[in-house]
Amino acid sequence: MNKPAKTFKHPLNILIICLSAYAIFPASVKAVSSIVPTAPIPETPAILMSQRQQKIQFKRGASSAEVKGGVARGEVMIYLINAKEGQTMNVEIQSVEGNAVFKVVDPNTNAVVEGEKSWSGKLPQTGEYQIVIGTERGGASYTLSVSID
Numbered sequence: 001m002n003k004p005a006k007t008f009k010h011p012l013n014i015l016i017i018c019l020s021a022y023a024i025f026p027a028s029v030k031a032v033s034s035i036v037p038t039a040p041i042p043e044t045p046a047i048l049m050s051q052r053q054q055k056i057q058f059k060r061g062a063s064s065a066e067v068k069g070g071v072a073r074g075e076v077m078i079y080l081i082n083a084k085e086g087q088t089m090n091v092e093i094q095s096v097e098g099n100a101v102f103k104v105v106d107p108n109t110n111a112v113v114e115g116e117k118s119w120s121g122k123l124p125q126t127g128e129y130q131i132v133i134g135t136e137r138g139g140a141s142y143t144l145s146v147s148i149d
Contacts, residue, residue, distance in 0.1 A: 070140065090148075094143050
């Protein structure tokens with residue numbers, strides 16, 4: 001008569017056995033783990049970032065604007081601005097802490113420039129651009145200057 005297999009009452013026992021098997025037979029464990037299907041891992045950052053959006057509209061007759069704001073650690077602020085192909089966009093950010101940076105994203109969600117404090121460039125297409133404000137470390141209070149010529 002066959003005895004029933006011993007069951008593990010504690011998940012910790014299973015973990016210890018698996019780690020032991022991996023230490024003793026690493027190639028076998030890797031081979032088996034490559035055969036066993038896994039659920040797809042979503043491609044999102046480990047820390048989800050909080051984000052807010054605000055449109056920048058120049059006053060009548062003006063070609064520049066200045067916006068003051070702040071972002072906490074792990075947070076971004078997105079400014080939306082309409083521009084035309086061939087125009088030159090100038091962006092500068094200043095922060096008391098010296099750690100605020102921005103990224104400019106074109107209407108097709110491609111980064112034009114990333115991780116900058118000052119940038120000037122010709123725009124590749126007409127549409128709504130995003131200026132994404134974040135920090136290199138900690139939180140930041142900032143002044144964002146944008147002009148389009």
